[in-house]
Amino acid sequence: MQLDVFTLVPHSFAWLTEQRPVAAVLGGELELRLLNYRDHTPLNSGQVDDDPYGGGAGMLLRVDVVASALDAVYGGVPGHRVVALTPQGRQLTQAVVEELAAEERLTLLAARFEGFDERVLIHLASDAISIGPYVLSGGELPAMVLVDAIARLQPGALSEGSAERETFSPGLDGGVEYPHYTRPLEFRGWRVPDVLVSGDHGRIEEWRREESKARSAR
């Protein structure tokens, strides 16, 4: 998959790209390009933003700046999906992540300030996605959330089987995962459920299914 992120802060992605699972698939199943609007702005002195018409607080990411960046990289508005990150967009869920991860090419647009000139959303983006009903200062964290969620669905990102029965997966009927425990067996009187150390795999499986169902119904 080719995933392009347009941002004003490409270096903010450094941490994410050094960590698994993103690092494990970069250059293989996932080609990630971090593109700076400022490198393609048609305006002087690297300007990318401007005052809103009609007045009001804050600055907006200009439509000509975003269009120039798309022109420079794709020769126009690309034929593939272009996702603008905005708190006003469609809410991100695992189903939406899976839908986007199935694309061969995907572009993410991150804004800062007061957001995008509305014409970016109308004419340049095909989708608008929100990572949740709250407002962040920029689209970089939302873009990183999407990059991470998409990366872990790529072949080879996770160890064998670990995505098959995790929260929201078909392996758990879309429900949440059962609880996990590791050593020590007992800590401050808090004991691991006996069934997990019983060695009876049938009972363990049944217990996990029931726990998952109970948690999903909450």
Ligand SMILES: C[S@@+](CC[C@H](N)C(=O)[O-])C[C@H]1O[C@@H](n2cnc3c(N)ncnc32)[C@H](O)[C@@H]1O
């Ligand atoms: C301060 S926000 C702009 C908020 C905008 N003025 C509003 O009231 O809807 C700046 C940018 O951060 C990003 N952003 C903030 N919260 C987000 C969220 N929940 N989901 C996706 N992107 C978000 C978007 O790219 C947005 O344009």
